[in-house]
Amino acid sequence: xxxxxxxxPLLLLSILAGVxxxxxxxxxxxxxxxQLLGVGVLFSIxxxxxxxxxxxxxxxxxxxxxxxxxxxxxxxxxxxILGLLAGLLVGFLVGYPFSMIRGFGLYISIAAxxxxxxxxxxxxxxxxxxxxxxxxxxxxRPEEQRGEAVPDGHLKVLDTSAIxxxxxxxxxxxxxxxxxxxxxxxxxxxxxxxxxxxxYLRRNKGRRGLEILAKMQKNPRIKIDILExxxxxxKEVDSKLIRxxxxxxxxxxxxxxxxxxxxxxxxxxxxxxxxxxNAVKVIVFPGETMRVNILKAGKEDGQxxxxxxxxxxxxxxxxxxxxxxxxxxMVTSVFQTSAGRMIFTKKSKDTTGKTGQPxxxxxxxxxxx
Numbered sequence: 535x536x537x538x539x540x541x542x543p544l545l546l547l548s549i550l551a552g553v554x555x556x557x558x559x560x561x562x563x564x565x566x567x568x569q570l571l572g573v574g575v576l577f578s579i580x581x582x583x584x585x586x587x588x589x590x591x592x593x594x595x596x597x598x599x600x601x602x603x604x605x606x607x608x609x610x611x612x613x614x615i616l617g618l619l620a621g622l623l624v625g626f627l628v629g630y631p632f633s634m635i636r637g638f639g640l641y642i643s644i645a646a647x648x649x650x651x652x653x654x655x656x657x658x659x660x661x662x663x664x665x666x667x668x669x670x671x672x673x674x675r676p677e678e679q680r681g682e683a684v685p686d687g688h689l690k691v692l693d694t695s696a697i698x699x700x701x702x703x704x705x706x707x708x709x710x711x712x713x714x715x716x717x718x719x720x721x722x723x724x725x726x727x728x729x730x731x732x733x734y735l736r737r738n739k740g741r742r743g744l745e746i747l748a749k750m751q752k753n754p755r756i757k758i759d760i761l762e763x764x765x766x767x768x769k770e771v772d773s774k775l776i777r778x779x780x781x782x783x784x785x786x787x788x789x790x791x792x793x794x795x796x797x798x799x800x801x802x803x804x805x806x807x808x809x810x811x812n813a814v815k816v817i818v819f820p821g822e823t824m825r826v827n828i829l830k831a832g833k834e835d836g837q838x839x840x841x842x843x844x845x846x847x848x849x850x851x852x853x854x855x856x857x858x859x860x861x862x863x864m865v866t867s868v869f870q871t872s873a874g875r876m877i878f879t880k881k882s883k884d885t886t887g888k889t890g891q892p893x894x895x896x897x898x899x900x901x902x903x
Contacts, residue, residue: 630643
């Protein structure tokens, strides 16, 4: 069922137009009150219907124009405008002498003016980026254009997965990332599409990514820039990221496994937050003691399971009855699996010998640095 939505500004404009026409009819035609009212109402309805149709057409065309601007590289737009202006100038210079000739000379000058303008626009659209690259500033990076010297490799391009993950914000606050962070406009566009998704989970991820970016921009300790422009010749976002990193000689920050491997094959330095997390996990050795909170029962009889702050699973023997309690345990072995690291332990009170004399305790692990 189609629902009609009345636009208040158009309705007010239509009423004013009807009153104006009724006034003109009174001045020139000298109609009666009833006739004037009918003319005003009829014209108001016609004006509203016509203006509504015109408004919809203009709105659609504006959306098409807006999408064109968003999907067109800045170099192409600039080249088109400069080419058009140059073509119009050449057309004026070529057509001016013909304008002195009476008769057909004026038509020749007008034709030359518009033809040269069209040709200049086409040439600027096709070859504008090549012409712009001839200028020295076109080869300079955003930071260098502001007068800041940026060493090679100190630019880091953020991928969508790293932004949505959110841990990059804490890594920056911990001063483990130097240099300037770059967020391409096509990554922002992908984030916006995810945030507008009909899927609840994807929509929350997209909104979380936008919130993380907003927090990073507001924090004065984090140097982050939005890089405008697009690479229309590349269709996929991953391909655009790889090409951009090559052009800027920048590193890429991502949690995407496939993009990680492709970037490494292309010779691009990859900063993966997941690898950083695995690298800074607590290192423990057999014989060391720690305190862990038992959260649930293990797979084997009598086992209790707890977790360290970094998510490492700790399996404790004979601790099933300690669920909900914090106990002191001693490490017996450490296993690295595809799912992560597992630490097997036993309660320290069970490490006493048969004679009742406690075994000498080794130094405890300081989990909090």
